[in-house]
Amino acid sequence: MRPIDHVVLPFPDLPSARSRLEALGFTVAPDAVHPFGTGNACVFFADGAYLEPLAVVDHGAYGDALGEGNLFVQHDAAFRSANPLPAFSGLALRSDDALVDRDTLAEHGLGEDGVVEFSRDLVSPDGTSATLSFRLTFARSPADFGATLFFCQKLHRMAPDRAALTCHPNGVTGLSRIVLVGEVSPATRLLLESASGVLPTAEGAGTLRLALAESALEIVTDDIAAERYGSCRKDGRGLVIAGIVLSVTDLVATRAAVGSAVLSDQPGRLTVPLDAGGSAFITFEETPA
Template sequence: MRSLDHVVMPFGALGEAQSWFSSLGFTLAPEARHPFGTANACVFFRDGLFIEPLARVDEAACAAADRDGNLFVRRDAALRADPAFGFSALALRSKDALADRDSLGLEGLTEEATLDFGRTLTLPDGSEGKIAFRLAFVKDFGPRTPSLFLCEPRHSFTPDRSRLTVHENGATGLAGLEFATTDIEAAEAYLRAVFAAEGHETEDGSVRFDLDNGFVDLVEVGGADLPALSLNAAFVAVSDPTAARALLDGKGIDFEVEGDSLAVPCPNGAGRVQFIGAAGS
């Protein structure tokens, strides 16, 4: 069984992401640049998961990376202008990306190419440290579908992000995600292999995968021009849903009440960030 790591949201500019997430009561990390032309300003949670708003900040570097076969950049570019995607990628946690690649290869679900990169991280006390990652990519479910990949940290220290995990809205973690598909049987088989976990049907006809550190729901949708698979929602656990609602009301944020949760539409494409009560709240 695999574990969630983070979800990627493409934005035209990081300033747009920073303004939107801040308006919802999230704390964001400072801008951090990748060596291949993209940059992020992440929303970190106490449970170790995070949301990665992503922007292209150096088009020449992005173009060069694409020519070199960088699948992270190439896949991001393919979905970036598609209004169907507020979320473009899901990263799963890995202790050994090459072993995970080989395991998925037995299912015919892996790309041969991997990506190794690193950068300098500025720590809260002003000191600097080096962080590095290796990514291994899952074969896409089909054209115009979100990217799934395995993310292996390759640095020897754990950055102290405790200050960044305190959020005005009371967010404590990324509780789960929702995928939507036009072919639930094929998508369930695909995700079962990727997650190395069995899904189970729920009362509303959706399929839920219970992973080590969160859930993934799969719902079936129909309609013209819909992608075969899309990542539709990120469920954020908050310590006090009533206080979170008061915050959104006070800031004039549009949201919909869905049962006991609050759904805020993404500003960058189709999808929603959905506030739900944390376990025990």
């Protein structure tokens, strides 16, 4: 089963991203800058997945990259122009060979031409730094799928020590699942199946699940999202990444760490909004230690 590498979460700027996520009890990594004008302040989990809060930090470089056809920037710019932020814009699947994965999608008419390769510095909390390099290839999303799906291949050999960054005051231990809300068209279903390599299974009326390594994609209707997570979309068209579910071992401690900004509080599950006016959410779910 293919693992999730990370989830992309655009914000208007990195200070607001850091402020919001730290207020929810996350340890946020130092800011990092991409050579094409975006930057991130990542939240790393002990299971190897991470959350990538993303912002434009160099508008000149961003504009140049957009004009040069950089696929990462093109997708980010299109999402920012069409959606209130913060919101989940993309899902990166971990890849051993992103070019092969792209070609596999191309056999179904789902692969985008072009590759994004880049390097960036990682600064650890103790001040040490390392250079990380990546190769990204992208799926061609159907018009009714409101997110970007892409493959992320690590080109660096060293494994950065992120142990300190994976210890969160809210007690999060890992990424349990990605919640997608809405209707699944045949084209979107083919994309998800082709990219993940697994077929969805029904889990009761209105819920589909695609099992991945150590996590899953959960596809639910708007009504079930409202019942389960307290989330209600303002625009019910298509399929979107509405939220993520994170594992914790002590929900009482988590509840104390996240404060009063609660969207839904149910036995074993606590959901918080990412923004007071938005529908994107983070859910903390209690799992056995």
